[in-house]
Amino acid sequence: MTHTRERAVSRRGSGLVLRIVPPGLYSGRGGVIVERALVVNRRAWLAIVSGFFEPVLFLLSLGVGFGQLVSEVAGPGGQPLSYATFVAPALLAASAMNGAVYDATFNIFFKFKYARLYDAMLATPMGPLDIAIGEISWALLRGGLYSAAFLLVMLGMGLILSPWALLALPAALLVAFAFAAVGMAATTFMRSWQDFDLVQLAVLPMFLFSTTFFPLSVYPAGVRVVVQVTPLYQAVELLRGLTTGHVTWAALGNVAYFAVMAATGVVVAGRRLAGLLLK
């Protein structure tokens, strides 16, 4: 028995994260939360599969149906694109956002507030940062499956114009990571279900106006700046560039945007959870 215990202790993770967060917040064991989620969802795979269909239905309705009315749209470099080719990467970005935000807000609020799941976890060697990283990883794993499937559908429909699209999957994961991290951080400030209306208030306008369905050129100059700072716009730019093959140095700017967003979200979420749970 003692040897298992020794191993349990020595297995505590190491590395950069351990150096920048206070001791006790992180033990390098977030993966177990993903394991738990797999056990929980073992019987709920149908619910998971259904999550894949939403962006595909949007693609069929808008890209194929509505697209018949629109001859061509100007793509990232100004080159003409079919409407379906234009809208598909944006739907990929939006579904990465929606999935991550949903997982990181509603699901986590429930576990935190009602199920007291995290209280139980924190009585073990796990720390709040393990919880943040574990929950976000699970959201990513699921989101990654959806993104990969959606990219395959795009490929089948001839909506992928460049091998750069291979990078669209990791890019979509990064986007989801950033949204999940910030969503989780935001959740730690919420007091009741009413506060979630604010989440909708942030997510829905972004979905509608962040060049998901039409190019930035439709906006007057002053509004463009507002659109351009939104994270969904950054995500759409990045993914649209990759699937249409118009990749510029600006893509690195998009990546940096999400790296900062993700890191800030994780640290704030971990610390806030610590403050709320370790009273």
Place this chain on the structure above:
Amino acid sequence: MTTVDLPLVRASGLTKHFGDFEAVRGIDVEVRRGEAFGFLGPNGAGKSSTMRMVACTSPRTGGDLRVLGMDPDVDGPRIRSRIGVVPQEDNLDTELTARQNLEVYGRYFGLSRAHVRSKAVELLDFAQLADRADHEVEPLSGGMKRRLTIARSLVNDPDLLLLDEPTTGLDPQARHLLWDRLFRLKQSGVTLIITTHYMDEAEQLCDRLVVMDGGRIAAEGSPQDLIARHSTREVLELRFAPGDQDAVVPVVTPLADRVEVLPDRLLLYTADGDGVLDAVHARGVRPLSSLVRRSSLEDVFLRLTGRTLVD
């Protein structure tokens, strides 16, 4: 670390504040290996706050605390890997079955899958839940959930087990079943720390205990010690019709070592309950009912704090 006589928990001047409120006001405690140690006190005494500090899930405000020889502020995860915690409120994972609750919890400790699988079987047996192993936990009875929570706390073979009000809210049969399980643990050498506001639970389970009230420790010792030190051998309880009680107090006070006036009865502390009852009758006092019993921890608490344990 391996020194046998090193106390598993040592607190001195331990305090816990929530904002301006002082929940724990400087307590000194030592828990030795192999004993069952109790915190007896009413709601709000600061028992759970103390337990959470020992469990390293709540940072202390002041004073010194060592658990298994380590400082929770520094070695929280390492300490937690060697203790088991049964919180006051069950927090089982309602999305998992009973068995999965044990297995997944074991994984939080970094134990191998094979190990937690066999451990879960052993613990389900111990908790007498083998026939419910693959059921959801929500429909389980209160007693079953409590036993499962205790089983869960044992998944890492802890050196020290913290039980916060293990039987509050359970019916008598479920309590006895639980006490039996805790006895077995004690017998097998696990060090237990138990909080309770039931004096019978403290008397049954604890080798040594502290009486806690208002964030302070009022007394410390074995149940027998405390009774011998702070109470008399017997107690005579007298009940009267509403309104009659006040007039009787001056009459019976000289007959006993000490008299406590409760809203619904008088308690007369004495070495000889029957003798005092005769004397009471001889003075023409006619209570509705009377009862002679041995002193309990409840009486100790009343003596020390002027209040009853359960209101």
